[in-house]
Amino acid sequence: MCLLPQASVRAIASQQHESRQLMSAIDSAGRxxxxxxxxxxxxxxxxxxRSPRRQQIGYRRFAHAAEAIRFAIEELPAKLLIxxxxxxxxxxxxxxxxxxxxxxxxxxxxRGKVAS
Numbered sequence: 130m131c132l133l134p135q136a137s138v139r140a141i142a143s144q145q146h147e148s149r150q151l152m153s154a155i156d157s158a159g160r161x162x163x164x165x166x167x168x169x170x171x172x173x174x175x176x177x178x179r180s181p182r183r184q185q186i187g188y189r190r191f192a193h194a195a196e197a198i199r200f201a202i203e204e205l206p207a208k209l210l211i212x213x214x215x216x217x218x219x220x221x222x223x224x225x226x227x228x229x230x231x232x233x234x235x236x237x238x239x240r241g242k243v244a245s
Contacts, residue, residue, distance in 0.1 A: 164230060164236050166195035168217050174205055175212035194230075195238050202231045203241045210244070 151164045174187040187209070191197035194217050201224075203214055222230070230236060 130211070157195065164233075164235065165217070166198075166230075166235070170194035170197040171216045172197045172201055172217070173214055174209045176203075195236065198227055198231050198236070199238050199241070201227050203244055206244055214233050 170191045170193070172187075172189045172191065174180060179243050189197070189200070191200070194215070197215055201215065205213060210227075213224050213227065215227050231240070
């Protein structure tokens with residue numbers, strides 16, 4: 130059995146609490162009032178590979194989360210969006226949350242054509 134130092138346990142609990150707070154801000158109605166669209170963000174997506182057992186991971190860094198969300202929804206093919214996730218600080222958002230943020234009234238950029 131591996132025991133973690135108490136400080137590590139507190140840090141993990143704090144990150145989980147922060148993620149839960151952010152997710153509660155992104156509710157089913159698409160409200161994202163507390164999300165910082167101006168934060169730096171990293172977008173990861175699985176790229177199709179010739180081998181069905183191996184998938185290549187795509188990575189792209191953005192100066193603003195809003196631009197990463199726009200890219201994910203408007204530029205990534207739907208197949209890749211399903212496996213994509215966005216990291217903003219210590220928070221990881223799956224494709225459903227990315228879509229909710231894009232559709233929210235708080236989203237600051239003009240919406241374009243959604244990728245198919």
